[in-house]
Amino acid sequence: MPDDALLKALRNAKKLTHVNASGLVCCVEDMAGRAGTTISHVKLMDTNAINACFNPTDGSLLVTKGILKVLDSADMHRKPSRELQAVIAHELGHARFRNRHGYLRGVVLLGLPALGM
Numbered sequence: 001m002p003d004d005a006l007l008k009a010l011r012n013a014k015k016l017t018h019v020n021a022s023g024l025v026c027c028v029e030d031m032a033g034r035a036g037t038t039i040s041h042v043k044l045m046d047t048n049a050i051n052a053c054f055n056p057t058d059g060s061l062l063v064t065k066g067i068l069k070v071l072d073s074a075d076m077h078r079k080p081s082r083e084l085q086a087v088i089a090h091e092l093g094h095a096r097f098r099n100r101h102g103y104l105r106g107v108v109l110l111g112l113p114a115l116g117m
């Protein structure tokens with residue numbers, strides 16, 4: 001079960017827009033369109049966990065600060081690296097099929113670093 005810090009990070013995820021993260025948001029929208037699906041919005045979780053997940057509850061794509069640090073630069077106005085685009089493409093597969101299993105797996109994996117695993 002995720003700990004309180006993870007649940008707080010999920011609840012407090014910041015919505016990214018064309019103003020504060022134009023490169024990342026434009027890339028996600030473009031990739032979603034090519035994949036034949038939609039994403040309601042992109043959110044940033046304030047955690048160093050290295051992960052991303054699709055939330056079928058509200059149709060959002062969540063990325064963590066940790067994955068941006070490892071796979072990309074902190075400049076979210078630039079187009080994401082190919083590695084981050086591959087992660088986004090994987091999550092868009094969950095979005096296309098509204099796969100709740102992928103979301104639950106993401107929540108569990110996000111919780112493991114918080115639990116010291």
